[in-house]
Amino acid sequence: MVGGRPLLGAGIFHSTGSGSGTGMTTAKTAALLIRDVALVDVVRGRVAGLRSVVIEGGVIRDVLDDALAWSGTSLDGSGRYLAPGLIDAHVHCFLSASGTPRLDYLAASDEELLAVGRHNLGVAIRAGITTVRDVGAPAALMTRLQGEVAAGQVVGPHLVSSGASLCRPRGHGHFFGGEVASPAELRARIEQQIAGGAQWVKLMASGGGLTPGTQPHRAELSVAMMRAAREVARANGVKVTAHCHATAAIERVVEAGLDMIEHASFLDSHGRTRVDIDVACRVRDSGIAVCPTVYGGFLTAQHFRQVGEAANPDDPTAIERLEARLTNVGPLHRLGVSIVGGTDCGATHTPFDTLVDEIGAFTMQGLSNAEALRTVTSDGAEQLGLSRRGRIAAGYEADLVLLAADPLADLEALRRPLAVLKAGEVVHEAGAEEST
Ligand SMILES: [Zn+2]
The missing domain is CATH 2.30.40.10 (Urease, subunit C, domain 1)
Known part of the structure; x- marks a missing residue:
């Protein structure tokens, strides 16, 4: 009404x-x-x-x-x-957006996970989000959820998927089922996922905050692995994005010629955040877009402050890193790096209706309202390869x-x-x- x-x-x-x-x-x-x-x-x-x-x-x-x-x-x-x-370029349909999304995920049955996915997509569409790109999910369940959306059984946004995010054995997000030990395994997995409906490839190029046993400031995939991913993706007409907290991982993405970077936390080898201007310029000059996921990071940092610890004991600078995602946006934008709006919703305390908060945060870093809006409409669509959205x-x-x-x-x-x-x-x- x-x-x-x-x-x-x-x-x-x-x-x-x-x-x-x-x-x-x-x-x-x-x-x-x-x-x-x-x-x-x-x-x-x-x-x-x-x-x-x-x-x-x-x-x-x-x-x-x-x-x-x-x-x-x-x-x-x-x-x-x-x-x-609106287009949210970074979502996780099967994560609960609670304080403990990884534990919820591990405890849930497939049917319970599908219920989480349907619920999340409903929240998104009511918030005016008509396309989401999932960048980490169990591949078989994602194929089912995509089928339900396409058939109109679930009212939700267009669902672009990268299937399971691909990582080293026991690497970040391995619980989605995307562990790969060699370029040959990586190639086979990408082809299998594209056959199952994936339209993107997501690599975990550094450790991450959700995964004990990984270190966000360490690069976790070799340039050779990234190049293999790019080759097989190109051959199938899809693009590759990479989760990067470590600056060393960002440098490898540039060397491998991938298409997009998620988070871009710019962590040095000691886990401290510092935007490396030289690396950022190479990102820009290579035409690589950045999806900084600032608001989810901010909420997660707030949560960690409240409970007094991070989700990953191997991640001692988590709060500093999460809060720096926002302050990184200013220098990246001023250097002319293409910014894409995405929330990391599903992750810690980040529900599927936070995209307006995300782009509002961008304006705190110097983007105009129009520039912020383009990151989730025309510019976002272009970077995601959605030429008619x-x-x-x-x-x-x-x-x-x-x-x-x-x-x-x-x-x-x-x-x-x-x-x-x-x-x-x-x-x-x-x-x-x-x-x-
Ligand atoms: Zn994510």
Whole structure:
């Protein structure tokens, strides 16, 4: 409900179609016109003025300056803002976002994990997140969850997956099942995962905070392993990203020519955080994007401060490292490194609706509202290889959020969308009963 008016059915949705009913089914199958809405042009960083948007077959067919004679289903956008649906580039569907996500994961059955995944995706879509990229999951369960989303059995964002994150034996995140001991094993695993629906490759290039027995300031995969991953990924038309806390791991990613870096904590060999400007410039010059996952890091640091210890006893500088992810964003942005918005949701105390917090944190480091918004729309889509998402223009997928206020003026406007459309279908409206 919006101000007492339902968006679907007999409210501002008007249908003169076949009489087969209004609401989600009609919106999905029939053409839809969103009339007289203030269009948020994320690329130019301005509101384009009132437009009417024609959606058909899940795709934006046209964006018109003038009202259109229209006999089908329509949505009155007057007084409202239309922005692209958001993209969270770093999620873990099967983690619980509790204080102990790894222990929860290890204790859960497959069916319980699937329930966690369905719940998380529901939280995301209600927050206006229409695409997520999972960067660490049990591969077989991920294939099942992707199937449920694709079949419409689960209402959730488009689910881009990298299957199980790949690590050295007993390396970071090994509990997802992606341990590989040699380039040959790595290649075989990547091909198997792509066959199962993975569209990215995720490497664990350093230790991590969730995994005892690993050290975040140590690089954990050789350049030869990374190159093998890149070769087999390229041959299959997918990209490679790498979890890197250690600066030494970031340097190897540059040498191996990968596509993206997660976290980019810039830990030196003693575990201290210091952005190495020379390495950061090489990241930029190589066209490697960084997904810094600052807000989850901030929340996790807060949690560790409260309980007095980190999750990984081999990670003595965890709090410093987690808090530095935020302060790293300023220098990286000023150097011209491409920043992509992603939350690490599912990890410690980071639920699936924290993307607005993530980009709000970016603005504390000098990004404008428009620059921050692009990290989760047009720029994010481009870096993820999603060429038809993240903008409102003819030919783009109709993944949209209808908002009560202008997000370029205040990013908080994104937090509770009035309606969320995925592939042209209204999949959530504010005030509708929440389901899990
Ligand atoms: Zn992660």
